[in-house]
Amino acid sequence: xxxxxxEDEFIVAGTGVVVTFESLDERTEAGIGEINQIEKNxxxxxxxxxxNGDQSHQGRHLxxxxxxxxIQRVTLYEYK
Numbered sequence: 001x002x003x004x005x006x007e008d009e010f011i012v013a014g015t016g017v018v019v020t021f022e023s024l025d026e027r028t029e030a031g032i033g034e035i036n037q038i039e040k041n042x043x044x045x046x047x048x049x050x051x052n053g054d055q056s057h058q059g060r061h062l063x064x065x066x067x068x069x070x071i072q073r074v075t076l077y078e079y080k
Contacts, residue, residue: 008076011038016066021076028078032059036073045073 002019003011012019023030035051051072056062064070 005073010074010076011071012062012064012074013069013071014064015069016064018061018063019074020061021074023078025078028080031077031079032056032062032074033077034075035062038071038073047073 001013003013005011010021021030021032035056036047037049037051038045039048040046053059062072062074064072
């Protein structure tokens with residue numbers, strides 16, 4: 001499941017998924033600025049863990065392994 005939280009922010013939940021983002025503008029590329037593993041606790045979203053470049057494949061895509069269920073908040077940026 002992918003939920004758009006705004007123009008450049010998404011929540012991705014599931015298992016066994018790889019998500020690669022593309023820019024809507026053909027003149028730019030989309031990159032992942034930040035991926036945070038999150039969970040809901042007492043009605044509030046809490047960041048459990050921030051992914052680093054190795055875990056986001058240097059900002060190219062988000063991956064949740066087949067044997068794990070996860071919820072991740074992704075922030076994107078665009079570059080030329």
